Each structure stands twice: as structure tokens, then as C-alpha cells.
Amino acid sequence: MSIYKRLEELQITLPPVATPAAAYVPFAQTGNLVFLSGHISKKNGQAWTGQFGKNIQTEEGKAAARAVAIDLLGTLHAAVGDLNKVKRIVKVMSLVNSTSEFTEQHLVTNGCSELLGQVFGDAGAHARSAFGVAQLPMGACVEIELIAELI
Numbered sequence: 001m002s003i004y005k006r007l008e009e010l011q012i013t014l015p016p017v018a019t020p021a022a023a024y025v026p027f028a029q030t031g032n033l034v035f036l037s038g039h040i041s042k043k044n045g046q047a048w049t050g051q052f053g054k055n056i057q058t059e060e061g062k063a064a065a066r067a068v069a070i071d072l073l074g075t076l077h078a079a080v081g082d083l084n085k086v087k088r089i090v091k092v093m094s095l096v097n098s099t100s101e102f103t104e105q106h107l108v109t110n111g112c113s114e115l116l117g118q119v120f121g122d123a124g125a126h127a128r129s130a131f132g133v134a135q136l137p138m139g140a141c142v143e144i145e146l147i148a149e150l151i
Helices: 003-009 058-080 105-124
Strands: 027-030 033-040 086-097 127-133 142-150
């Protein structure tokens, strides 16, 4: 099944690539690997803010991580021109804005990982890191970067 058909079934419209907020590019390709810069969580076009363990809960964070995954897919589409060229998602790195007491960064990040699995099937299974950090740009609750391998 086409990746775009899966996205349609999931009622996902790919967003355009966001303009970088600092001195970097949204993606870089070397050989058959594409590296996507970190994307922060957004809600209604603004940074989705909050700190886990203080004023945001795991389930809302999962939704924020899923929203980041959708933005990442939009950037990946722009980078490669056709998501059907993605052989597999290799790695996801997630930064979760959290207090030192919060220990569910892995569950927050599942929002991204689960969507990648729904979209790419077995090719969406990836290696992953999920870190708790003291703060993220613009107070965002989640930032995620991704590495994909192309056919």
C-alpha cells in the first residue's frame, strides 16, 4: 500500500517544511540516509509548551509527540519527494521537557514511534532514544529528530 494512502486513511495532511528558527537546515542527506533536524511540538501553529512533571501529563505528551511525527513526515516528504522511497526509519531521538522527577519520557515518545509504525509498517520500526531535558526552545514540551534510509 502506498504511504500516501495510509496517510489518507489516518486523515493526515502533510504540512509544509517549517522555516528553521536558527542557523541550521531542516534536513541533510548523505548517501542513502536523510537526517531531519529536531522538530518541536506545535499546537494550533504555536509551540506546544509545558514541562512534564509540572504542568503537562504523559497522555497529552503522547499527542504532542504524534504531532511532531506529522511535521517530521512533512519535512521527510520535502527532502525526498516521495515517501515511498523510504526504505526504513532508522532512528528517532526524542527530547522531553521534564522535571527531574518525571520518568515517562519513553511513553511520551511512543506518540511518535507508534505513528511511524502505522504509516510505514515494519519499515517504521526504529532504534530510539528518549531523554528528559530541563528545557527546550520556546518552552516546547517535546523535540524529535529522525534518520531515514532511502531505497
